[in-house]
Amino acid sequence: MKIAALVSGGVDSSVVVHQLKEQGYDPTIFYIRIGMEDEQGYIDCPAEEDIEITTYIAKKYGCKMEVVSLHEEYWENVVSYTIDAVKRGLTPNPDMMCNKLIKFGCFEQKWGHEFDKIATGHYATTTEINGKTWLSTAKDHVKDQTYFLGQIDYLQVSKLMFPIGNLLKSKVRAIAAQAGLPSAQRKDSQGICFLGKINYNDFIRRYLGERKGKIVELETGKILGKHDGYWYHTIGQRKGLGLSGGPWFVIKKDTKRNIVYVSNGYDPETQYGKVVNLAGFSFITEDIWGDFNGSKDITFKIRHTPEFTRGRIEKIGDLYRIYSDDKVQGIASGQFGVVYDNDSKLCIGSGMIANDED
Numbered sequence: 001m002k003i004a005a006l007v008s009g010g011v012d013s014s015v016v017v018h019q020l021k022e023q024g025y026d027p028t029i030f031y032i033r034i035g036m037e038d039e040q041g042y043i044d045c046p047a048e049e050d051i052e053i054t055t056y057i058a059k060k061y062g063c064k065m066e067v068v069s070l071h072e073e074y075w076e077n078v079v080s081y082t083i084d085a086v087k088r089g090l091t092p093n094p095d096m097m098c099n100k101l102i103k104f105g106c107f108e109q110k111w112g113h114e115f116d117k118i119a120t121g122h123y124a125t126t127t128e129i130n131g132k133t134w135l136s137t138a139k140d141h142v143k144d145q146t147y148f149l150g151q152i153d154y155l156q157v158s159k160l161m162f163p164i165g166n167l168l169k170s171k172v173r174a175i176a177a178q179a180g181l182p183s184a185q186r187k188d189s190q191g192i193c194f195l196g197k198i199n200y201n202d203f204i205r206r207y208l209g210e211r212k213g214k215i216v217e218l219e220t221g222k223i224l225g226k227h228d229g230y231w232y233h234t235i236g237q238r239k240g241l242g243l244s245g246g247p248w249f250v251i252k253k254d255t256k257r258n259i260v261y262v263s264n265g266y267d268p269e270t271q272y273g274k275v276v277n278l279a280g281f282s283f284i285t286e287d288i289w290g291d292f293n294g295s296k297d298i299t300f301k302i303r304h305t306p307e308f309t310r311g312r313i314e315k316i317g318d319l320y321r322i323y324s325d326d327k328v329q330g331i332a333s334g335q336f337g338v339v340y341d342n343d344s345k346l347c348i349g350s351g352m353i354a355n356d357e358d
């Protein structure tokens, strides 16, 4: 079997190579360059160190290695999506788009199609049921990364391999240490996404500039201060508002009037909700529900957290609506809601949160 292993130089994907070799495979290693090194040098991109370590791993295990670039594709797809979403007052998730469109999308078209399987160091597993492949959660529930994979499609999931998905992170580190891998002690990265590596506000300022507007207390309508543009503020955000007498939380945004609404207190009730509308829902393996009346019991996440929330899902035309059993903090339009089965084992699919904020 021909396997392409996506290796970042981090401990997880380094151990992927180790595991594959132990299992008798001979993967070809791919390091993908995505960064903004040439862009006025304001991003500290650790690519060179990553490539050094990946090269060491390739040599140690006698694997062929290629350094490839998906820089332009990333800009055309992920960065433009991010800027567009932020401009519309939405909360984007570049990591999810990167997985769907870049790591598994463009990569597949350019190089991956020559391989039978693509292996990554994601904490996730796959499950075969009646000849079909399902994305499923990792053994390490705290590290589980299926949320970030919630937008992938059937072709992608059926071609993916997650060699460390059945290991705990502590075990992965132990394997790396035992094998003497230089990545054994490296800190976890914040994803391939360049947005994790740069100052988010600088990035937004560069593309969207400033537009002063009011910060208003949601409950009283009192004007508390000014902001530089609603796009600098995210639903659920607590820091960076510059208001005294806090804590203050961003509760909603009026993008037409450029107003940011906030509530006061350590745990204001207004930051919670129980209804999550999902638009453009896509099933990863298959539509297991078809058209249905009433509701289905599910578990779900609206962000990358270790906990799953229980709820019921209903279908209203093209929209899927989740009624959560527990109140959920910071439901922000644009984020993805990822839906799992009742046992939080199989990942069913995801949609973009479309809760009315006005």
Ligand SMILES: Nc1ncnc2c1ncn2[C@@H]1O[C@H](COP(=O)(O)OP(=O)(O)OP(=O)(O)O)[C@@H](O)[C@H]1O
Residues within 6 Å of the ligand: 005, 006, 007, 008, 009, 010, 011, 012, 013, 014, 030, 031, 032, 033, 034, 103, 119, 120, 121, 122, 123, 188, 189, 190, 191, 192, 193
């Ligand atoms: N620059 C890259 N080139 C090739 N593959 C990558 C790159 N960045 C990430 N990946 C792949 O995507 C997986 C998940 O990436 P993420 O950034 O979440 O890293 P992580 O969980 O910290 O893993 P690692 O320790 O391997 O960096 C990695 O394990 C690796 O397989």
